[in-house]
Amino acid sequence: METALLEVRNLDRRYGNVHAVRDLSFTMQRGQITGFVGPNGAGKTTTMRIAATLDVPDGGDVTVNGVSVLVEPRLARRQIGYMADQFHPYPGLDVVQYLDFFARASGLRGSERRRTVRKVAAFCGLDSFADRPATGLSKGMGQRLHLAKTLLHDPQLLILDEPAAGLDPRARIEFRALLKELAAAGKGILISSHILPELGEMCDSVVVIEKGRRVVAGSIADIHRDNELEQAVVVRTLGDVEALERFLVVQPHVSEAVVDGARVRFAFTGDDRELADLLVRAVAAGLPIVEFARAEADLEDIFLKTTRGRLQ
Amino acid sequence: MTAVESVPPAGERSADRWSRWSDHLNPILVREVQQAIKGRVFPLTILIALAISVVIAAVVSEEYSFGGTGRNAFRAGFATLIPLVLFVVPMQAYNSMRTELKGGIVEQLLLTRLSPSRVLSGKLQAAMVQFVLYVSILSPLLATSYLLRGVDVVTIGLSLLMALILCVTATALAVSSAAQGVVPALQPIANLGTAFGLGIGTFGMISAVVSGGFEAMLGALVRSGSFSAVVSAVLLLALLSTALSWLAARSFLLHAFENRSSAFRVLLFVLPVLAYGWLLAFVEPRHRDGAFPILTFGLLLVSIVFGVFMVTEQGRMSPRVDAHVPKAGWRALLLAPLLPGRDRGALCLLLFHVLLVAIAVAFWPLASVRRWHPAAVLPRVGAMTMAYVWVYLGLLRWLRARLPENVRGSQAARVLLPAMLFLFCVAPLLVDAIVRGGPDEWHLGHVMNPFWTIAEFAGQDKTELFPTVYAVIGLALLPQLPAFVRGLREVSAASRRNRSRAGPKPTSASDDA
Numbered sequence: 001m002e003t004a005l006l007e008v009r010n011l012d013r014r015y016g017n018v019h020a021v022r023d024l025s026f027t028m029q030r031g032q033i034t035g036f037v038g039p040n041g042a043g044k045t046t047t048m049r050i051a052a053t054l055d056v057p058d059g060g061d062v063t064v065n066g067v068s069v070l071v072e073p074r075l076a077r078r079q080i081g082y083m084a085d086q087f088h089p090y091p092g093l094d095v096v097q098y099l100d101f102f103a104r105a106s107g108l109r110g111s112e113r114r115r116t117v118r119k120v121a122a123f124c125g126l127d128s129f130a131d132r133p134a135t136g137l138s139k140g141m142g143q144r145l146h147l148a149k150t151l152l153h154d155p156q157l158l159i160l161d162e163p164a165a166g167l168d169p170r171a172r173i174e175f176r177a178l179l180k181e182l183a184a185a186g187k188g189i190l191i192s193s194h195i196l197p198e199l200g201e202m203c204d205s206v207v208v209i210e211k212g213r214r215v216v217a218g219s220i221a222d223i224h225r226d227n228e229l230e231q232a233v234v235v236r237t238l239g240d241v242e243a244l245e246r247f248l249v250v251q252p253h254v255s256e257a258v259v260d261g262a263r264v265r266f267a268f269t270g271d272d273r274e275l276a277d278l279l280v281r282a283v284a285a286g287l288p289i290v291e292f293a294r295a296e297a298d299l300e301d302i303f304l305k306t307t308r309g310r311l312q
Numbered sequence: 313m314t315a316v317e318s319v320p321p322a323g324e325r326s327a328d329r330w331s332r333w334s335d336h337l338n339p340i341l342v343r344e345v346q347q348a349i350k351g352r353v354f355p356l357t358i359l360i361a362l363a364i365s366v367v368i369a370a371v372v373s374e375e376y377s378f379g380g381t382g383r384n385a386f387r388a389g390f391a392t393l394i395p396l397v398l399f400v401v402p403m404q405a406y407n408s409m410r411t412e413l414k415g416g417i418v419e420q421l422l423l424t425r426l427s428p429s430r431v432l433s434g435k436l437q438a439a440m441v442q443f444v445l446y447v448s449i450l451s452p453l454l455a456t457s458y459l460l461r462g463v464d465v466v467t468i469g470l471s472l473l474m475a476l477i478l479c480v481t482a483t484a485l486a487v488s489s490a491a492q493g494v495v496p497a498l499q500p501i502a503n504l505g506t507a508f509g510l511g512i513g514t515f516g517m518i519s520a521v522v523s524g525g526f527e528a529m530l531g532a533l534v535r536s537g538s539f540s541a542v543v544s545a546v547l548l549l550a551l552l553s554t555a556l557s558w559l560a561a562r563s564f565l566l567h568a569f570e571n572r573s574s575a576f577r578v579l580l581f582v583l584p585v586l587a588y589g590w591l592l593a594f595v596e597p598r599h600r601d602g603a604f605p606i607l608t609f610g611l612l613l614v615s616i617v618f619g620v621f622m623v624t625e626q627g628r629m630s631p632r633v634d635a636h637v638p639k640a641g642w643r644a645l646l647l648a649p650l651l652p653g654r655d656r657g658a659l660c661l662l663l664f665h666v667l668l669v670a671i672a673v674a675f676w677p678l679a680s681v682r683r684w685h686p687a688a689v690l691p692r693v694g695a696m697t698m699a700y701v702w703v704y705l706g707l708l709r710w711l712r713a714r715l716p717e718n719v720r721g722s723q724a725a726r727v728l729l730p731a732m733l734f735l736f737c738v739a740p741l742l743v744d745a746i747v748r749g750g751p752d753e754w755h756l757g758h759v760m761n762p763f764w765t766i767a768e769f770a771g772q773d774k775t776e777l778f779p780t781v782y783a784v785i786g787l788a789l790l791p792q793l794p795a796f797v798r799g800l801r802e803v804s805a806a807s808r809r810n811r812s813r814a815g816p817k818p819t820s821a822s823d824d825a
């Protein structure tokens with residue numbers, strides 16, 4: 001069996017009376033973006049700091065490529081890029097000097113170091129900021145510099161603690177694009193957020209935690225299946241909405257059809273095949289359909305559905 | 313250097329050369345220099361130093377008199393150098409370390425391949441660069457003072473050496489107390505203490521230099537026969553103090569599961585080698601009879617400080633240390649006293665004391681019989697001290713076991729020792745004061761007061777003292793024996809586990825960068 005890129009096993013961490021993380025387990029594969037979701041104080045930062053070798057647990061273990069972060073912290077560090085939830089660059093250095101310093105600190109030498117700095121700066125879109133002071137960047141550019149610093153030693157696993165917090169929508173979209181590119185290049189990314197839309201549709205899987213406990217974990221499709229979450233589908237017709245509704249309510253797997261202007265929204269419990277069949281039947285029945293789409297099944301749904309009733 | 317990456321080819325070549333050359337330097341040093349060049353404090357200090365040295369030169373040459381003028385120039389120059397190297401440089405290092413700790417910058421550093429040791433040595437190197445810079449700014453003045461026959465080369469050389477030693481030790485101390493900032497509660501104390509300590513030191517040195525006392529002291533030292541002994545002792549002490557600051561700072565920066573204990577314990581065993589080596593190499597044979605007992609007793613006292621830390625550590629080995637215990641059982645057991653954990657720490661201290669006693673018994677000068685000779689007094693004082701050490705440390709270990717198994721618990725335990733000592737010394741005195749209207753003489757109630765008890769009994773030539781002292785040491789050690797066994801057992805169990813796990817080769821050997 002191939003070892004997972006990141007494996008968190010029965011992690012436990014207390015701060016005095018606060019049980020920040022309890023018996024938390026999940027795994028993550030290469031090339032995947034995993035959303036790490038939970039309300040403030042759920043224990044995301046604590047978990048990520050332990051995984052990044054900056055804190056130690058009271059119990060459990062974390063392995064990166066099979067290397068325990070507790071037994072071989074230095075070895076593990078080389079495979080991890082950790083982006084903390086705060087960014088404090090050094091005063092008195094410009095962007096390139098800042099990156100150059102961390103490249104030196106990562107053991108890069110000579111032309112290799114300069115090439116890496118240039119490549120990473122270009123990737124993160126920092127080219128035109130090279131001689132700006134590192135402390136004087138906008139929030140968005142600061143986060144890019146922070147990410148650039150995290151990428152210098154070419155880590156396999158990126159642990160990003162709320163990187164999109166406080167970014168404006170445009171910066172957030174650009175940042176997301178960078179992460180997608182990194183995942184496409186084979187890096188595993190664990191990204192946390194307490195605001196679900198921030199993660200959008202970029203995650204392959206999610207881990208939802210609350211009060212230090214895992215609520216759900218897995219790929220988004222799996223979670224839907226496991227929790228028997230019905231998917232919402234929206235249909236728009238040019239013709240009679242009532243006729244469409246009458247047609248839908250008698251179809252298999254369909255429930256809770258609601259008319260909304262020219263659209264009908266309904267819940268569908270079947271799979272994609274059955275959904276396609278449904279569309280074929282609708283067209284065959286002569287209904288003038290112009291739109292037939294899944295309503296964005298977002299993390300928020302998952303989150304709200306899975307944590308419902310546990311919120312106290 | 314700024315635009316290493318984005319300048320046209322013309323500038324690229326020199327940037328290249330700098331870049332290649334600087335590859336061999338500590339990254340921290342490179343960065344601190346870059347920051348200093350861009351910052352404001354540094355150029356300002358240099359300007360002020362330059363201005364001062366020009367003013368002094370002008371004033372001195374005004375009231376020209378052969379010899380006297382040279383001396384004044386030297387004093388003025390050296391008095392300018394002192395605050396720079398004894399206050400400005402260490403404070404700068406302190407501040408830069410503090411900045412790193414704030415906002416978790418140091419965590420970013422520790423995630424790179426830089427080891428805590430390299431971070432610290434980068435700081436010290438940056439301090440050295442500043443030292444050289446300041447000395448070179450003031451060197452014209454010092455050269456003038458020599459040319460004017462104010463002072464000889466030996467004095468200038470010794471003064472600079474002294475300044476260098478002070479600068480290094482003070483900087484190491486400052487960096488170490490800044491690294492303490494990991495514990496935020498201690499920060500204001502550390503800030504104040506550092507600034508205050510450095511300030512006092514600087515002020516004292518300046519007044520010594522200006523009044524001429526410093527030169528006089530150096531002169532007397534050069535003329536006396538113990539020149540090499542004193543200079544080597546000062547160098548050794550400075551080295552040790554730097555090493556200790558270094559180790560302390562390093563242990564604050566290391567990953568919580570790394571081994572922070574062994575280095576200190578090894579240092580403890582290096583101390584006698586250095587001390588007795590110094591005695592043989594630098595102290596004249598006729599002084600050795602007096603120096604040997606004092607050194608041995610000094611080592612005993614120093615071991616108490618190490619001991620307090622060693623017996624209040626967390627009890628068990630961390631997963632990391634555990635996984636790195638040697639597979640060979642005998643090697644594991646041999647190393648066990650050096651491995652982390654307070655049971656093994658106590659065992660290590662015991663071994664150290666056994667070593668000291670063995671050395672003392674083998675080499676104690678028996679010839680001298682004068683009553684107050686160190687060789688006559690110190691056996692009793694030493695034995696009693698040792699008894700108190702084991703009684704108090706036994707109590708301390710008992711208390712430590714009741715505190716939580718984390719760093720906080722260890723720190724709390726270390727504070728408990730002085731508290732305990734204070735309580736045991738002061739409470740009987742208070743009782744005396746209330747019941748008898750004042751403490752007049754020693755009685756059994758003061759038996760836990762080591763200072764008074766030792767003073768009371770050590771002076772008297774009571775040989776029957778020894779059986780009691782031995783009995784006390786034995787009684788104090790007896791309840792700790794199971795802990796020693798436990799400490800060794802844990803190591804051999806870990807060794808066995810690592811042996812059985814030895815199937816796939818561990819990837820850790822090349823781990824040390």
Ligand SMILES: Nc1ncnc2c1ncn2[C@@H]1O[C@H](COP(=O)(O)OP(=O)(O)O)[C@@H](O)[C@H]1O
Nearest residue numbers: 015018020038039040041042043044045046047
């Ligand atoms: N250093 C600390 N000392 C005491 N409590 C802490 C510390 N760090 C985190 N906590 C507590 O642990 C819980 C989890 O915190 P955290 O991991 O930061 O949550 P998140 O990142 O999900 O918002 C919170 O209740 C927080 O108050």
Ligand SMILES: [Mg+2]
Nearest residue numbers: 044045085162
């Ligand atoms: Mg957080």
